[in-house]
Amino acid sequence: MDQNNDxxxxxxxxxxxxxxSGKGGVGKSTITTELALALxxxxxxxxxxDVDLCGPSIPRMLxxxxxxxxxxxxxxxxxxxxxxxxxxxxxxxxxxxxxxxAVVWRGPKKTALIGQFVSDVAWGELDVLLVDTPPGTSDEHxxxxxxxxxxxxxxxxxxxxxxxxxxxxxRREITFCKKTGVRILGIIENMSGFxxxxxxxxxxxxSKGGGEELAKLTHSVFLGSVPLDPLLSSxxxxxKDFLQSFPDSATFSAICSxxxxxxxxLQTA
Amino acid sequence: MAQFTYSRLSHLLRLSVxxxxxxxxxxxxxxxxxxxxxxxxxxxxxxxxxxxxxQKQQMAKGLPKQKPITGVKxxxxxxSGKGGVGKSTTAVNLAxxxxxxxxxxxxxxxxxxVYGPSIPKLMNLKGNPELSDNNLMIPLTNYGIPCMSMxxxxxxxxxxxxxxxxxxxAIEKLLRQVDWGSLDYLVVDMPxxxxxxxLSISQNIPxxxxxxxxxxxDIALLDARRGAEMFKKVHVPVLGLxxxxxxxxxxxxxxxxHIFGSxxxxxLADNLGVRFLGDIPLHLNIREMSDRGTxxxxxxxxxxxxxxxxxxxxxxxxxxxxxxxx
Numbered sequence: 027m028d029q030n031n032d033x034x035x036x037x038x039x040x041x042x043x044x045x046x047s048g049k050g051g052v053g054k055s056t057i058t059t060e061l062a063l064a065l066x067x068x069x070x071x072x073x074x075x076d077v078d079l080c081g082p083s084i085p086r087m088l089x090x091x092x093x094x095x096x097x098x099x100x101x102x103x104x105x106x107x108x109x110x111x112x113x114x115x116x117x118x119x120x121x122x123x124x125x126x127x128a129v130v131w132r133g134p135k136k137t138a139l140i141g142q143f144v145s146d147v148a149w150g151e152l153d154v155l156l157v158d159t160p161p162g163t164s165d166e167h168x169x170x171x172x173x174x175x176x177x178x179x180x181x182x183x184x185x186x187x188x189x190x191x192x193x194x195x196x197r198r199e200i201t202f203c204k205k206t207g208v209r210i211l212g213i214i215e216n217m218s219g220f221x222x223x224x225x226x227x228x229x230x231x232x233s234k235g236g237g238e239e240l241a242k243l244t245h246s247v248f249l250g251s252v253p254l255d256p257l258l259s260s261x262x263x264x265x266k267d268f269l270q271s272f273p274d275s276a277t278f279s280a281i282c283s284x285x286x287x288x289x290x291x292l293q294t295a
Numbered sequence: 296m297a298q299f300t301y302s303r304l305s306h307l308l309r310l311s312v313x314x315x316x317x318x319x320x321x322x323x324x325x326x327x328x329x330x331x332x333x334x335x336x337x338x339x340x341x342x343x344x345x346x347x348x349x350q351k352q353q354m355a356k357g358l359p360k361q362k363p364i365t366g367v368k369x370x371x372x373x374x375s376g377k378g379g380v381g382k383s384t385t386a387v388n389l390a391x392x393x394x395x396x397x398x399x400x401x402x403x404x405x406x407x408x409v410y411g412p413s414i415p416k417l418m419n420l421k422g423n424p425e426l427s428d429n430n431l432m433i434p435l436t437n438y439g440i441p442c443m444s445m446x447x448x449x450x451x452x453x454x455x456x457x458x459x460x461x462x463x464x465a466i467e468k469l470l471r472q473v474d475w476g477s478l479d480y481l482v483v484d485m486p487x488x489x490x491x492x493x494l495s496i497s498q499n500i501p502x503x504x505x506x507x508x509x510x511x512x513d514i515a516l517l518d519a520r521r522g523a524e525m526f527k528k529v530h531v532p533v534l535g536l537x538x539x540x541x542x543x544x545x546x547x548x549x550x551x552x553h554i555f556g557s558x559x560x561x562x563l564a565d566n567l568g569v570r571f572l573g574d575i576p577l578h579l580n581i582r583e584m585s586d587r588g589t590x591x592x593x594x595x596x597x598x599x600x601x602x603x604x605x606x607x608x609x610x611x612x613x614x615x616x617x618x619x620x621x
Contacts, residue, residue, distance in 0.1 A: 048411050048454070050487040051379010055514075080488035081376050081518040128376070128521040130489045130528060133459025161378040161487050162410030163454045164462070190586040191383070194451065195411040202454035220543065224550035231543065231579055233586065256554045263513045263556065 035101055036144070036177040038151040039073065041292045043211065044170065044182040046203070048195030050161035052187045053216040055083040056262050057252070058158040061183075063269050064285035066112050070153040073104065075143060076117035077170055078160040079129050079136050085119045089265020095120045100148040116147050133165035140166060144173035154292070161195075163202045171206055180292055181209035183249065187217045188236030200244050211291055212249035213241045214284060220254040221276075247291070250284040253277055361501055364470055366477045367403070369503040369615060371534070372496065374526070376518030378487030380510045381539040383413040384585055385575070385604075386484035389506070390440050391592035392601075392608030393480055400479040403434065405469060406444030407496060408486035409462050410455055415446035419588025423447060424473075431474035438593050443473045459491040466495045487518075489525040497529040504534035504618055506572065506611060511538055511559035519560070523567050534614040535570035536560050537607055540577040570614060573607040576600060 036042070045058045055078070062072045076084040085092070088107050095116075096103045104114035118129060118139065149155060157174075160166050171179070182203050186196040196213075203210050215237025220229050231254060241248035252258075255277040261268035272278055364370070373386040383406070390402045406414035415421060418440070424432040424447050434441035445465065449455060457465070475481065483502075486492050496502065505526045509519035519536070526533050538560035543552050554577065564571040575581075578600050584591045592601045 049379060050411070051377060051510075051515075080490055081378070081521070083514050083517070086514060086517065125517075126520050126524060128489045128524040128528065130494060130525050132491050132494065133462075136490070137458075163456045164410060164490075165458050168456065168458065187379075189582055191413050191416050194416055195413070197452045198411070198454040201452050202456055205454070205456070220552075220554065222545040222548065222550055223552060225545060225548040227545055227547035229543075229546060229579060231577060232582055254554060256552060259512060259555055 035146065035148055036155075036174075039149055039155045039177070040152065041154045041180045042157065042174060042177065043154060043180055043288070043292070044157045044159060044208065045185060046159055046167070046182045046199050047161060047185045047192075048163065048197070048199035048202075049186065049192045052185045052192055052196075053252070054161075054185050055087060055158050056258070057183075057185050057214055057216060058156050059084060059087040059262065060258075060268065060281045061285050061288065062113060062154075062156055063267055064281050065154055065289065067269060068285065068289065070289075071112055071114075071151060073114040073149050073152045073155040074116075075147075075155060075157045076115070076119070077140055077143065077157055077166050079118045079131065079139065079166065080160060082117040082119040084115060084158055085117050087262045087265055088113070088115060090115060092120060092125060098148055101146040102142075102148065104147055104149060111150075114149060114152065116143055136165050137169040140169040141173050144170065154289075163199060167202070171208065179208060181211035183211050183288065184213045184246075185216050186213060186237045186240060188215055188230070188233040190233070190236065192232075193236045193240045196240060197244070200240075200246065210244075210246045211288060212247035213237050214249045215251040217254040218251035223256070247287075249287055250280055252280045252284070361499060363501050364475060364481065366475050367481045368479050369619075370481045370483060370500055371611065371615070372407075372483045372485055372502055372505045372531070373508060374485040374493065374505055374522050375487065375508045375515075376489055376520070376522035376525075377509065377515045380508050380515055380519075381575070382487070382508050383408070383417055383484050384581065384590075385506070385508045385537055385539060385607075386482050387414065387417045387585075387590045388592045388601075388604040389608055389611065390480070390482040391438060391590055392605040393482075393612070394439060395592060395596065395605055396608050396612070401477065402440055403475055403478045403481045404440050404442040405473075405481055405483045406442065406446065407466060407469065407483050407492055409445045409457065409465055409492065410486060412444045412446030414442055414444040414484060416588060417585050417590060418442050420444075420447070427474045429474075431472055433474050438590070441475065441478075443469055445469070462491050463495045466492055467499065470496070470500060489521055493525060494529065497526070497531050502531045503615055504532045504611075506534050506537060506607075507569075508537045508539050509560045509563070510540045511553065511556040513556065513559060515555070516559050516563045520563060520567065523569065532618045533567075533569045534611055534618065535572035536564040536567075537572045537575065539575045541574040543577040546579070570610070572610050572614075573603060575603050575607070 107113040420435045434443045
């Protein structure tokens, strides 16, 4: 698409934040969804770009189903989760005929589609655009960064679980951010401790403190820890708004404080 | 006069069903609509078959030839569409389980997760592989299992920011330029997703079967289903599904919590018509031992977790025999 369109599609987006992790299954999509919901509850207009082409999870987590994607003059119209258009979403899941279809594509095809997602979607006016990425440091990540070069990327939030196998991969991702000039907004330690609902004993199934140590080691901001909460995972499964359903939980306060810290660092930058 | 290939000619003929006169192609064509239709009708059945054959030939030209790895009898891939479900942990413990069940078998482990190589950490291996006399990389061995991983070839913190094409050639090297020796089984730990690495491996070497790992939750199962679909597309038999992190037992009060949902993988296995290979519980021991580089099958061989892995290994062997005999 031509220059005008590129500037047009993201021109009214104030902040762009990537959600990264070298490791798979640490909760990037879950954290992206919860941050988006938290920011929306704080009155912001949020967009989510789901760049995970092989495993697009966000539409399921927000229970938007499989609506058609329409086109308007300025490009593809993102799917809105509500009538007030406070949460916009674009994912490959909306473009597949069969929800179980496997997207078995090599790099160049993925790069091309991501280019379209960035420049051809009419995001409109947004306070924050969160970009949910797949694990690794590959075509998708490079494509997103290249296409967003024309627009400012405020930075990346890295998600990790506390265990060593995870933090090892996330260290690589941190080096990736430094090499590509992406500012690290902070590290989130997810699945940090499990509190037994029966006896309240806290078990560190995936260890504890690994994320915080990683932040210290790499001189990054530690945004906070989110505990391993079966209520959160079942809310996500069912596409419900966890923050509305369980405002008294420790997970709720963890997520809210992380989103506030993130927002203030975006606004002061 | 222009020379048309057969398929292009038939395509043009198909377009001109109702036209009385057709292009001057040098072929005798009956004029008049009825005549054209008749001609086209008998051509059409030959058209589509010949067209399909030709398309297949053209497509096959660009694809790599499938060649087995010298010395390796059977390749088992451990995959999942989803990240973080425990592929690497399962691959390591499966390899060790195969050896524990039958010590006469030789098992190797290949870490095909180029972006996030976990095998070095899980197997407590470090260092650069040496080269043999014929310039092949010598795999590093621990617990009797020779291993090869991208993690041995790069620094701990170096990200591997490669596009698909480079990854393909790296995978080729990890497959062909390693001195595996003689192995009964080569367990391959795949990265998450359904992309270049999965395609490269299934196109380059004959894969005896795929083990799909998933956690019970729907979000993971959606991707696991895609993973299974992908293997069907590339004609790799799916040996079965492993349900990982199935249930957590509180060490204090023994209360069981299904943190990631319950039995979803078992149901998916039924839906897809694949075998359910087993349940692995979510146990602190597995993670602690993995982080220390002493996988649970060797560090606590009598524990229920190790037994669960050994049971999966024996069903995998059974399934391999079923698949190879069918």
